[in-house]
Amino acid sequence: MSSNKNLLNTPSEEKEKSASAILKDNGISRRKLLAAGAGLGALPLLGTRAFAANNNSAAAAATATRARSSAYGASTAEKAIKVVGLDRLEKEASKVIPKAGFAFVSGAAGAEWTMHENRRAFNDYRIAAKRLVGLSRDDIDISTKLLGLNMPSPVMVAPMGAHAMVHERGEIDTSRGAGLANTLYCSSGASNATLEEIARATTGPKWFQLYYNNDEAVTRSLLTRAKKAGFTAIILTADALGPGQPEEFQAMGSPFRPDRNFGNHDPKKGGSGNFFNQKTSLTTKDVQFIKQFTGLPVIVKGILRPDDADKFIRAGADAIQVSNHGGRQIDGVPASMTALPAIAKAVNKRVPIILDGGVRYGIDIVRAIAMGADAVAVGRPMLYGLAMGGAQGVKSVIDYLNNDLKSAMLLSGAAKLSDLNSSYIDIVGENEKFDTYNG
Secondary structure (H helix, E strand, C coil): CHHHHHHHCCCHHHHCCCHHHHHHHCCCCHHHHHHHHHCHHHCCCCCHHHHHHHCHHHHHHHHHHECCCCCCCCECCCCCCCCCCHHHHHHHHHCCCCHHHHHHHHCCCCCCHHHHHHHHHHHHEEECCCCCCCCCHHHCECCEEECCEEECCCEEECCCCCHHHCECCHHHHHHHHHHHCCCCEEECCCCCCCHHHHHHHCCCCEEEEECCECCHHHHHHHHHHHHHHCCCCEEEECCCCCCCCCHHHHHCCCCCCCCCCCHHHCHHHCCCCCCCCECCCCCHHHHHHHHHHHCCCEEEEEECCHHHHHHHHHCCCCEEEECCHHHCCCCCCCCHHHHHHHHHHHHCCCCCEEEECCCCCHHHHHHHHHCCCCEEEECHHHHHHHHHHHHHHHHHHHHHHHHHHHHHHHHHCCCEHHHCCHHHEEECCECHHHHCCCC
16 A cells, blocks of 8 residues: 555656646556546556546545545545435536546447437336326335345446445445445456455345456356355356447557456455456357356346347346446447337246346336336446445435335336336337326
């Protein structure tokens, strides 16, 4: 930690340099920095000096929550936060998160069309609310079951990498916050903390997201460690087989920090292998191997086609996650919500469906459940809550979503999640439900 402090406490003459100049010293242009938010390949992109220097302009507005001892100059806040909207929370978090870290978290691939489409697509599903159905707020039940877990709500924390970019305690606090809310935490294979550290930090249910390694021994080790640590399911990542496709990223070469180990691969913490040595030639046989090797349920994440969903279910997948990786891997693919109805029809309730991508309001969750999802995974907002309040901030985000879901269900006329179906939805361009509405 002392070496990090030396880097952060730069001499006065270096502090007078512009952020652009210091980034240039690190071999990174501003355009390249912004492009780096597109995929997992950008995780160890910047050195400590670049993060610290690029943070100077935001420091004046957020010195109370800035960690000068953190490798990334990230927040050390630990407090409950008032969440009045997740878009507003993102703006607030942008003042606290180091600029480079915020560019990574908030960015996406290419022109970011898919990321924005994830939000817009919810507007294609208008609520056909039922009125005067005798409900009060106390009647609303948002609890559910998912692969044997009794969950207080359908909200879960999506797997995301490198939480230390936004908070000094990283995944330790994110997982702890999920546990405080008794919410399912999905641990990323790209975490800064080890899966064992994360497992010890959370008191709630937990799944492990696997990035399949080319070295079979490394993959087997990760799976063995996850099961031993108490993770009850494995998420196989099918939608992140490389570092994303932005043009600027492709032009950057390889500006990676060789000394930035991912926690699960850090030899000092019992890990092995190279995170970036990922297997890209995955098939259904890999799903079968994970099931047989661990004896745990397997969720295949990154499905956008009905035929893919059917293929993986036939191969033994225990759940399907409709996802485009938050628009971070490839631009131009459909929004998760756009893909959901056809996938739900193909799945036909054989296995649970999880949706992620753009969920920001309780009414978004109503739409997703009504169109066939069983649960929703939320990503970026959890990191914004982490930056603003640590574990308590993560819990505040979850509490906000759960409370907003209860309000949305009350106003939609649904007492419990199982009541929600397509009769509650008017799809734009398909107004038959209003024309033939019979209550």
